Amino acid sequence: MTSVITRATVGDRVRAGALLLGAVLQVVAGGLGGSGAFGLSVGVVARENTTVVMPVPAAFSIWGLVYAGLLVLAVRQVLPGQPQRAVHRATGWWLVASAVFNAGWILAFSAQAVVLAQVIIVSLLVVLAVSLARLTALPAEGAGDRLMLHGPVALYAGWVSVATVVGAATTGTFLGAPGDGGVATVLGALVLLVTGAIASGVVARTAGAVPYAASVVWALGAIVVMGPPLAVTVAALVAMLAVVGVAARRVLSAPPGRRVAAAFG
Incomplete structure (x- = not known):
């Protein structure tokens, strides 16, 4: 059944x-946040509050892919026949909120308002989780949805899932907690194991399972490359x-003709 409705309302066009x-x-x-044009660059603030779960700096290049995916998604949903679709009505304002929260996180973190930035990134994770859940309830209608809707949102949500955990550790260091040492190592390892368990559960059930899994693995792998203590490395590898x-099992257990749908739909 198609989700296209005959006419787009004014509200649809405003949302788009x-x-x-x-x-x-x-x-x-x-x-602005990456260049330091506003306050300090995000990388500088992160290095000033380093932790045992900090990813290698190159990992943050994934933001470029995330931004490109969301821009493609946004351009597509203003095209004729798109604004009035049920899937955009279900997710559009949540994705608008994600853009606002992301921009707010960058500006707050660059201004060294680290606690506020953590509150914002948790809010960002919540709205992305809602968006992904709503996409899961409305299966993709073809390759366009899989590549230009489910894929970008899932990739974004996966990266932010781990970034929120890394941000929590950074916030703790900012507030005076030790960024390394025995206690930090044990807590870091436990948190990564829990993150892996939660992410695995999401991959088993959500739309965009492979893009979500890919960004989580990218983030966890970047923590390993950074060279943390052994316990943290092992925990990150186990989580990966x-x-x-789970992602492989979900795709391979689907009939051959449905594997792309299982990966992205």
Whole structure:
């Protein structure tokens, strides 16, 4: 059954325009935060509050892919026949909120308002989780949805899932907790194991299982490459294997003709 409704309402067009504006806002905020044009760069603030679960700096290049995916999504949903679709009505304003929260997180973190930034990134994770859940309830209608809707949102949600955990550790260091040492290592390892378990559960049930898994594995792998203590390394590797295993099982257990749908739909 198609989700296209005959006419787009004024509200549909306003929502579509707001999402396109938000997608552009993310790119601008990301440029400001990455360059240090506003306050300190995000990388500098992170290095000043380093922890045992800090990813290697190159890992943050995934933001470019995330921004590109959301921009493609936003452009597509303003095209004729798209604004009035049920899937955009179900997810559009949540994705607008994600763009606002992401821009706010960048600006807050660059201004060294680390606690506020953590509150914002938790809010970002919540709205992305709602968006992904709503996409899961409305299966993709073809390759366009899989590549330009489910894929970008799932990739974004997976990265933010781990970034929220890393941010929590950074916030703790900012507030005076030790960033390394025995206690930090044990807590870091436990948190990564829990993160892997939760991410595996999401991969087993959600739309965009493979993009979500890919960004989680990217983030966890970047923590390993950074060279943390052995316990943290082992925990990250175990979490990665769990996520990859669940994603592979979900795709390979589907009939051959349905494997792309299982991966992205």
